[in-house]
Amino acid sequence: MMMKISKTAQGIACSVALLTTHNAIAAWADFSSNDIAIVQSQPVFDRINRVYTVQLEISNFSSAAIKGPLRVLIENASIALSNQSGETDSGIPYVELAKRQLGVNETTTLAVNFALERKALSFEASLQSDNSPAANWNLVWSDEFDGNSLDLSKWQHEVNCWGGGNGEQQCYTDRVENTVVADGKLNIIARREDFTGPDNVDGNLGSVTTLPYTSARLRTMNQGDWKYGRFEVKAKLPHGQGSWSGIWMLPTDWVFGGWAASGEIDIVEAVNLKTQSDEEGAAAGELEARVHGTLHYGKAWPENVYSGTEYKLPGGVNPADDYHVYAVEWQEGEIRWYVDDVHYATQRESGWYSQYIDNDGDLVNAPGSAPYDQAFHMLLNLAVGGAWAGNVNDTGIDESAFPQTLAIDYVRVYECSVSPDTGAGCATVAEDAELVEGHQPPQLPDPVDNFGQGAVFDLYIDNLYKGLAFNSYNPDGAISYQEVAVDGRGTVLQISKTGATGNLYFEYSPRVNLGLWQEYGELVFDVKVSSQAENSELLVKLDSGWPAVSDYAVPVGALNEWQQVRIAVAELLAGGNRFSPGNFADISDIINPLVIEPTGTMELQLDNVRFEYNLAHVDSAVIFDDNLHAPFDYLQYVGSGSVDTELVDSGDAEHGDVARMSFNTDEAVVFFQGKQDKSGTPLQLDISEFSTVEFDVKVLADPRETRDFMIKMDCGNPCGSGDYPIAAPPIGVWTSYQIAIADLVNHGGSSLDVTKVDTPLVIFPAWGNQQGVVMQVDNVRLSKDADVELPPVPPSPVVVTGGLALYQEQLEQNWALWDCCANAAISEVVDSHQGKVVNVDFFGASGTVSGLIAEAEHDLTAISQGTLEFDFKLVDAALDSSAQILLKVEAKNGSAAQLELAASVEGQAPVLGNWQHFTFKLADLAALGLALSEVDKVLIFPEWGKARGAVYQLDNVKLLP
Numbered sequence: 001m002m003m004k005i006s007k008t009a010q011g012i013a014c015s016v017a018l019l020t021t022h023n024a025i026a027a028w029a030d031f032s033s034n035d036i037a038i039v040q041s042q043p044v045f046d047r048i049n050r051v052y053t054v055q056l057e058i059s060n061f062s063s064a065a066i067k068g069p070l071r072v073l074i075e076n077a078s079i080a081l082s083n084q085s086g087e088t089d090s091g092i093p094y095v096e097l098a099k100r101q102l103g104v105n106e107t108t109t110l111a112v113n114f115a116l117e118r119k120a121l122s123f124e125a126s127l128q129s130d131n132s133p134a135a136n137w138n139l140v141w142s143d144e145f146d147g148n149s150l151d152l153s154k155w156q157h158e159v160n161c162w163g164g165g166n167g168e169q170q171c172y173t174d175r176v177e178n179t180v181v182a183d184g185k186l187n188i189i190a191r192r193e194d195f196t197g198p199d200n201v202d203g204n205l206g207s208v209t210t211l212p213y214t215s216a217r218l219r220t221m222n223q224g225d226w227k228y229g230r231f232e233v234k235a236k237l238p239h240g241q242g243s244w245s246g247i248w249m250l251p252t253d254w255v256f257g258g259w260a261a262s263g264e265i266d267i268v269e270a271v272n273l274k275t276q277s278d279e280e281g282a283a284a285g286e287l288e289a290r291v292h293g294t295l296h297y298g299k300a301w302p303e304n305v306y307s308g309t310e311y312k313l314p315g316g317v318n319p320a321d322d323y324h325v326y327a328v329e330w331q332e333g334e335i336r337w338y339v340d341d342v343h344y345a346t347q348r349e350s351g352w353y354s355q356y357i358d359n360d361g362d363l364v365n366a367p368g369s370a371p372y373d374q375a376f377h378m379l380l381n382l383a384v385g386g387a388w389a390g391n392v393n394d395t396g397i398d399e400s401a402f403p404q405t406l407a408i409d410y411v412r413v414y415e416c417s418v419s420p421d422t423g424a425g426c427a428t429v430a431e432d433a434e435l436v437e438g439h440q441p442p443q444l445p446d447p448v449d450n451f452g453q454g455a456v457f458d459l460y461i462d463n464l465y466k467g468l469a470f471n472s473y474n475p476d477g478a479i480s481y482q483e484v485a486v487d488g489r490g491t492v493l494q495i496s497k498t499g500a501t502g503n504l505y506f507e508y509s510p511r512v513n514l515g516l517w518q519e520y521g522e523l524v525f526d527v528k529v530s531s532q533a534e535n536s537e538l539l540v541k542l543d544s545g546w547p548a549v550s551d552y553a554v555p556v557g558a559l560n561e562w563q564q565v566r567i568a569v570a571e572l573l574a575g576g577n578r579f580s581p582g583n584f585a586d587i588s589d590i591i592n593p594l595v596i597e598p599t600g601t602m603e604l605q606l607d608n609v610r611f612e613y614n615l616a617h618v619d620s621a622v623i624f625d626d627n628l629h630a631p632f633d634y635l636q637y638v639g640s641g642s643v644d645t646e647l648v649d650s651g652d653a654e655h656g657d658v659a660r661m662s663f664n665t666d667e668a669v670v671f672f673q674g675k676q677d678k679s680g681t682p683l684q685l686d687i688s689e690f691s692t693v694e695f696d697v698k699v700l701a702d703p704r705e706t707r708d709f710m711i712k713m714d715c716g717n718p719c720g721s722g723d724y725p726i727a728a729p730p731i732g733v734w735t736s737y738q739i740a741i742a743d744l745v746n747h748g749g750s751s752l753d754v755t756k757v758d759t760p761l762v763i764f765p766a767w768g769n770q771q772g773v774v775m776q777v778d779n780v781r782l783s784k785d786a787d788v789e790l791p792p793v794p795p796s797p798v799v800v801t802g803g804l805a806l807y808q809e810q811l812e813q814n815w816a817l818w819d820c821c822a823n824a825a826i827s828e829v830v831d832s833h834q835g836k837v838v839n840v841d842f843f844g845a846s847g848t849v850s851g852l853i854a855e856a857e858h859d860l861t862a863i864s865q866g867t868l869e870f871d872f873k874l875v876d877a878a879l880d881s882s883a884q885i886l887l888k889v890e891a892k893n894g895s896a897a898q899l900e901l902a903a904s905v906e907g908q909a910p911v912l913g914n915w916q917h918f919t920f921k922l923a924d925l926a927a928l929g930l931a932l933s934e935v936d937k938v939l940i941f942p943e944w945g946k947a948r949g950a951v952y953q954l955d956n957v958k959l960l961p
Contacts (some may be wrong), residue, residue: 028071028088028128035062038072038125043114051082051113056125058097059107065431069130070097072110077123083113094128101429136426137230137414144410145186150179154224158217161197161209165259165301168244168386169397170213171195178216186408188382190215190243192399194943196898207895208929212944213402217381225252225375226413228423231267232327234409237291238382239274239320240401244389247326249376256356256371260304263354263371264296265335268326272393274318288393289318293328293337293345297352297371298439300680307351307438311337311344323409331416331423333369336433343430351438357678360466365441378413382406391640391667451512452593455631455675455683457611459506459594462490468593471507478502484605492607495596503597505543506609513588514542514569516630517611520621521569523594525609527554528562529602536600542572543592547580551597562607568617613674615685615782623672623760623780626656631675631683632760634659641665650776655696655734658778663770669712671762672780682758684716687741690754691788693761694738694781697729701774708766713744713752714759721745721752723767734778741782741791749818754791797934798854801862806852806938806957809836814855818937823848824947831953834871834915838954840940842878842947849888851939852957857892860922860932863961868938869919870958872901874910876951883946885910887918889925890937897928901940910952922959 041055060066071094074081084093099108114121143154157174170190172178180187191214199209233247249265256262269292277288294308313319327338333349354366382404383389385397418425451467458465463483472479478499486492495504514521523540532538541551552572557563569587577583594609613631615621623632627647636645644662661670674683693713707728714720721744729735745752761780765773798814806812817826823844831837840850860866868889877883888898902909905919926932938957942950 028130030126030128031062031066036060036066036127038127040125043121045116046113049113050116052079052116052121053111053113054121056110056112057107058102058110058127060102060104063104065104066102066127066129069136070099070102071095071128071130072097072112073126073128074112075124075126077114077121078119079114079117079121081112081123082115083111136417138417139412140229140415141224141226141413142410143186144184145181145408146184147181149181150186150218154220155218156221156223158203158219159197160201160203161195161199161211162201163199163211164383164386165201166383166386166388167390168383169211169242169390170215170382170384171197171211172217172381173197173214174216175214178214179218184409186380188216188218188380188406188408190238190382190384190402190404192402199894199896206929207893209896210898213384213397215382215384217379219250219377219379221250221252221377223377224413225377226415227373227375228330228332228420229416230327230329230414230426231378232325232410232412232414233267233380234323234325235268236321236323236405236407236409237268237270237273237319238404238406239272239318240398240404241272241275241394242385242389242397242401243273243404244271244383244386245269245406246379246381246383248379250379251371252375252377255374256354256366258300260296260298260306261300261354261356261371262374263352263376264294265328265330265372265376266292266294266296266308267328267337268293268339270319271389273320275393275398278393287318289313289316291319291326291339295335295347295352295372295438297354298441299355303680305439307347307436309337309345309434309436311339311342313339323407329423329427330372331427332373334427335372336427336429338428341428343428343433345434345436346429347436347438351436351440353439353441355441362466363678378411380406380408380411387639451508451510452514452611453516455613455677457514457517457593458609459611460493460606460609464506467510468506468508470504471592472502472504474502476501479504486605486607489607492605493609494605495598495603497598497600497602500600503539503541503595505541505592505595507592509591511589511591512593514590514593514611515588517569517613518573518587519570519629520613520615520618520631521611522614522617523567523569523572523610524564524612526562526564526607527556527604528560529556529604530560531601531603532556532559532598533601536598536602538602538604539595539597539599540567540572541592541595541597542569542585542587542590543595544586544589545591547577547583548586548589549577549580549583549595550575550585551578551595566614568614569611571617613683613685615687616689619784621687621690621782623782624659624777625779625781628672632672633675634670635673636661636668636670638665639667641667643668643670645670648776650698650778652734655698655776655778658698658776659780660774660776663765663773666768666770668770669762669764669767670777671712671714671759673714673759682716684756684758685760686755687757687760687782688754688791688793689784690741690782691785691790692738692740692783693744694736694779694783695761695763696734696736696778697763698734698776698778699729699731699773700776701772702731702765703772704765704769706766706769708769710762710764710766711739712759712762713741713757714762715751715753715756716758719751719753719756720759721747722749725766729775736779738783738785738788740788742789745791749820752791755793792855796856798856798858799862800858800860800959802961804858804959806959807838807954808956808958811852815852816855817851818853818939819848819850821846821848824850824941826850829953831873831955834953834955839875840952840954842942842950845948847944848947849939849941849944851888851937851941851954854936857934857936858959860935860959863959864922864926864932866922866959866961867905867919868922868925868959869917869956870940871915871917871955872910872940873915873953874912874950875953876949877912878942878946879949880942880946883942883950885940885942885950885952887920888937888939888941889930889935890939891931891934892936893931893934895929895931895934897925897930899928915955 161171251262298305349369354371416426479502
């Protein structure tokens with residue numbers, strides 16, 4: 001029996017296509033008899049159910065798959081249909097197919113039942129499909145923006161000048177200037193205007209900053225939170241260099257830890273629309289028109305990853321010219337992206353993952369389809385500049401393009417009626433949609449193999465470390481122990497010994513290789529001995545199983561006083577077994593990481609038992625030679641593009657294995673850094689006794705015209721030496737470098753603290769000019785060279801109790817001239833009236849701040865009712881006549897106060913060519929958020945990005961009570 005065509009059904013399909021997406025009316029359509037065939041079997045009598053059953057074979061001979069839901073209409077039946085699923089609007093009975101898609105040349109069967117009557121059976125069957133996404137999606141939440149203000153029962157503003165963690169240049173506000181609801185639309189407007197607000201994501205006004213743009217960021221958190229569904233937004237996107245619009249989703253409860261371990265779903269993002277496209281192969285004059293759908297996941301930043309793809313509207317249409325519908329369909333284990341109902345991308349759980357630290361402190365893989373198995377909420381925002389928008393297309397921010405608007409017609413959320421719990425069964429799928437590959441989770445170290453391998457190995461701090469067990473050798477019953485609470489310390493281990501024989505030990509029965517600790521490791525603990533028999537010693541041991549033991553006698557200080565003990569692991573191992581000479585613990589095979597053995601009667605308490613890394617006891621700390629030395633890792637940071645890093649055989653017998661790095665980018669650095677702890681913080685080491693950092697470099701390829709190379713030493717961002725240039729090594733030969741650490745400390749702009757270095761060497765071709773460089777590094781070490789001056793140790797905080805001249809003919813001790821961003825020349829010159837003064841020349845086009853910086857923070861609380869005063873002369877005005885001259889005073893904790901010079905006590909604006917005196921009350925600066933207890937910078941500069949051409953002179957900078 002062949003199919004017939006229903007023109008009525010086709011007409012319905014056309015009319016529904018003009019309605020709003022997901023209208024409740026289904027768009028049922030028939031098929032041509034050239035595409036579909038339905039063949040019926042002979043009726044069979046079902047004696048149990050007493051019906052006639054006919055098997056229909058339905059075949060798809062078309063060139064495309066048929067997508068459902070699907071149903072078969074039974075018309076003109078001579079006997080009543082008995083298993084109908086329902087009736088059409090015109091009363092025709094139908095039977096639904098369980099199958100939701102019929103592939104090309106695929107055949108499926110459907111049983112239809114008819115009542116038992118003594119007459120000939122005849123009927124006509126026709127296939128219909130409902131391709132509209134509305135078929136099984138039920139609207140559960142929406143905002144049509146029909147009022148004249150934002151519905152605060154659905155949305156909340158985020159208010160801060162944090163910069164989104166991406167260096168964005170907008171403050172998000174809740175003002176009507178940035179959020180407008182009118183004419184059925186939500187308008188998020190980004191404006192060019194200086195604005196001061198919280199510099200933190202929490203919106204805490206205790207620390208503020210000023211940024212040059214305002215905008216809005218809205219979220220539905222705890223007012224609209226969903227797991228699975230279809231999320232649809234009709235929007236017109238902004239354009240212009242520096243515009244970055246986002247319609248996206250974040251987890252509400254962050255079950256798997258901080259961003260992005262708990263996931264992020266970007267429904268649509270676009271940057272710099274209608275600027276020159278930088279898409280590969282784009283012609284001159286071709287405008288940026290791409291939108292992006294992305295997932296962020298993995299581990300917590302910075303070990304997160306992302307995957308996604310881009311889409312361009314057909315016919316060269318630009319998303320900034322009109323409204324388009326952007327959507328994701330999210331079901332268990334799968335997320336799909338759509339623009340105007342065109343399915344263009346799919347990601348599946350096989351290509352995403354979440355790894356997080358569980359309650360036991362172990363790094364584990366989240367189960368199932370995590371992190372996308374939790375409730376998420378929606379966000380709408382328009383950012384300005386930042387790491388993405390500011391670094392692609394024309395780069396930077398085109399101030400003339402603003403204001404810009406992200407216009408939203410509606411936001412709608414649908415639930416899949418087929419399976420609300422999983423979101424499955426309602427998929428609208430295109431066979432040509434891109435399946436994004438995603439990322440596989442890094443292999444987790446076996447818990448046994450990972451035991452004791454971290455940046456710090458805690459054995460006992462308030463309790464025994466997971467995997468360890470208390471045990472004792474106690475043949476005479478002389479050893480007893482208990483855990484007790486001690487004020488100010490929490491729980492400590494109390495040990496009592498009443499005889500000569502016996503010990504207590506921390507046992508790890510699987511045995512562990514602690515070889516990483518042999519070179520630079522120390523066993524560290526706090527001990528308090530309350531009683532001690534004469535000639536009784538306190539021994540600690542590493543134990544590989546008797547007699548493979550090494551012991552060390554701990555010097556016991558005054559009774560009843562806590563003391564910290566530090567023992568180099570190498571020294572402990574070398575001591576061997578005093579009770580069985582010639583035997584030593586095998587550090588690669590330890591069963592008891594700690595044995596405590598008083599040799600006689602003794603009462604003691606132990607606390608904070610751990611292994612730590614410490615370089616103080618070696619003259620040369622090798623970081624890399626043929627292999628990495630613990631606790632150092634070989635890592636990279638990539639701003640864009642990629643850099644390939646690996647350990648390879650150099651082919652040179654003298655150098656052996658080396659660290660190789662190939663730069664496929666202009667924005668990357670490679671570095672040797674201390675191991676990260678469980679929170680992701682790199683290990684910090686005191687290298688103040690070392691005088692040089694040394695390394696060998698061989699450049700294999702370098703196509704650049706300007707061959708600049710840099711190194712850095714870091715102590716936790718933003719603490720570090722800054723970029724330090726080194727002489728370009730010749731190509732093809734090994735070149736050795738010995739850099740005085742004191743030079744890194746004294747380098748312009750350096751804030752390096754040698755007592756807490758986490759990255760002793762960062763090495764890279766100069767940022768912005770790296771493409772094609774291939775190089776090898778070897779023999780990286782820190783050395784104590786008696787002929788090289790030791791680096792200065794940061795001074796203690798300076799407490800200011802009276803007047804202090806930061807600059808008067810010369811700089812005060814611990815203060816230096818400083819420019820943040822290499823866009824100003826700062827020096828001392830002689831003025832005919834003032835004598836020696838500071839001269840600052842803003843020659844660069846990019847933004848910068850300049851002034852005075854202290855090596856140590858200054859505590860001004862004792863003079864909090866005093867003033868900051870200085871003499872200032874504007875020699876040349878900035879090329880941008882609108883640029884205001886600003887004062888910014890910063891503190892080491894990141895707090896700051898910023899205001900115009902015209903806001904001084906004198907109330908005067910700078911006058912070109914004249915020396916003027918300016919006074920600012922410290923109390924006023926504190927009221928703006930400055931922490932007076934940690935002041936370390938006094939900065940004077942024209943507005944960010946407007947300084948070029950300005951020259952000023954500064955003198956008599958004083959703090960007065």
